[in-house]
Amino acid sequence: MNEDIEELIKILKGKGLNNSIRLGILIALYYVNGYVTFTDLLRSLDIPRSSLHEHLNILRREGLIEIRRAITVMGVRTVIRITEQGKLVVKKYMEIMRRLSNNENHKP
Incomplete structure (x- = not known):
């Protein structure tokens, strides 16, 4: 099997990214x-509040995002941002996808 595909599978097998919603959240935050x-x-996302809580908690436990309470102009809100570890995971994912896409474009 192609090394890129093996690496992609390894990334996506992690608890944080084995779900398309969590992957989408992480890429958006990136x-x-x-x-x-x-x-x-x-x-x-247009998903139930409880589902979003669960997805965010999984990403937080994996060290991919940070969740905290912050004072905003609209009052105290829960805010989320990607961590450095999360950024590295997204960069790696995007690099692999780019390489795979380039390989696909060069096939005979």
């Missing part, structure tokens, strides 16, 4: 590169 409120994520 591109935001700052804090996002729980409410904003909830609206964007």
Whole structure:
């Protein structure tokens, strides 16, 4: 099997990223590169509140995100941001996907 595919499978087998919603949350947080409120994520994902809590807690336990309470102009809110470890995982995932995509484009 291709090394990139093996590495991709290894990344996606981790508890944090073995779910498409968690992968999407992490990629979104990577591109935001700052804090996002729980409410904003909830609206964007259109999933039950309890499901989002569970996904975020899994990502937090894996060390991929940070969750804290913050004072905003709208009052105290739960905010989430990606950790350095989370950024490294997303970068690695994107690099592998890019290489696989480039390999696909060069097949005869």
